[in-house]
Amino acid sequence: MMEENGNVVPQEVKGWNWGAFMYNWIWGIANKTYLPLLVLIPIFNIVWIFIIGFKGNEWAWQKGDYKDVETFKAVQKTWNIAGIVSFILSIAGILLYFFFIAAIIAGLANSSYSSYSY
Known part of the structure; x- marks a missing residue:
């Protein structure tokens, strides 16, 4: 596939990049794009x-x-690993946050029901 600047993009290079997804603008500057x-x-x-x-x-x-696809993949592998780890930690953090909020709401609801005397 020929692109605007004449660089052919090999098929092996195409695909999802977790580093680009998670570190977007930082990744872009580091990769001169x-x-x-x-x-x-x-x-x-x-x-x-x-x-x-x-x-x-x-x-x-x-x-x-990049002199070859292997060099490119080696560089992007580091970004991909960092991106995947970041993504997993972000999802875990979001889930913990919602569980924490749910626990607080449940605790407040429980304490308000227990404060009533029968």
Whole structure:
């Protein structure tokens, strides 16, 4: 597939990039691709992070000076691992937050019912 700047994007490079998804604008600057900076636009960023995750590898390949696909994959593997760990920790944090809030609400409801005397 030929792109605007003439760089051919190998099929092995295409695919989801967790690092680009989770670290979007930081990943973009580090990979010399600046489209991820659009994530700084409120509301638009909700959709844009998914586009970055999906197209990030292609953008990074086009902007980078990688000698081969293996080198590219090695660099992006570090980003992917960090992104996956971040994603899992974020989901765990969100779940713990909601369980904590539910426990507080249940505790408050329980204490208000127990304060009534019969």
